[in-house]
Amino acid sequence: MRKPEQELSDIKSMMERSTRFLSLSGLAGVLAGIYAFVGAGIAWYWIYFPSTEYGAGTETISQADLQINLLAVALVVLVLAIGSAYLLSQQKSQKNSHQFWTPASKRFLYALFIPVLAGGLFSFALIHESAYLFIAPTTLIFYGLGLINASHFTLGEIKNLGFGQLIMGLTGAFFPEFGLICWAIGFGVLHVIYGSMMYYRYDR
Numbered sequence: 001m002r003k004p005e006q007e008l009s010d011i012k013s014m015m016e017r018s019t020r021f022l023s024l025s026g027l028a029g030v031l032a033g034i035y036a037f038v039g040a041g042i043a044w045y046w047i048y049f050p051s052t053e054y055g056a057g058t059e060t061i062s063q064a065d066l067q068i069n070l071l072a073v074a075l076v077v078l079v080l081a082i083g084s085a086y087l088l089s090q091q092k093s094q095k096n097s098h099q100f101w102t103p104a105s106k107r108f109l110y111a112l113f114i115p116v117l118a119g120g121l122f123s124f125a126l127i128h129e130s131a132y133l134f135i136a137p138t139t140l141i142f143y144g145l146g147l148i149n150a151s152h153f154t155l156g157e158i159k160n161l162g163f164g165q166l167i168m169g170l171t172g173a174f175f176p177e178f179g180l181i182c183w184a185i186g187f188g189v190l191h192v193i194y195g196s197m198m199y200y201r202y203d204r
Helices: 004-019 026-048 065-093 101-128 132-153 157-174 175-202
Strands: none
Touching: 004 175, 026 065, 101 132, 132 157, 132 175, 157 175
């Protein structure tokens, strides 16, 4: 005969699965951080190399080509990060015999991507107005708000990651000359740290 504590634990687990998206992969966060590091490195090379003075810019590529190249790198990083998150989270849900597409996962994605999409459109407005220094902090701020908003429907660590992104974004907004560094820390370092924590706590 099962103990009441076991039954209560099972009921609690079922309620969590019905209200929270628990199949989020920590390894996907680590990979997203690595993609961001590589993307930031490429962007740094195009913007500042071979100039020896920080912020002087490169003379080997036109401004229009530079913008196109940076947008292409950002899109590649975004696609790789989303693709890895989808595949690894789906693999985790199958491993744990959980459904991937549930009302909880849909609420999570809805809460996350509304601010993210708004931030993307606002970034295009900044490009249109040639306010390039504020693009990196804008993406961090809206992404952080999306994570904080979506944390109600998934693992608690996501909220802390969101606050970290928000802090990096606001720092980059006040010091836009360091926007790329803040972007690399936010999307790179913080993703690797929190992804590793989630992997060792939930995935292993």
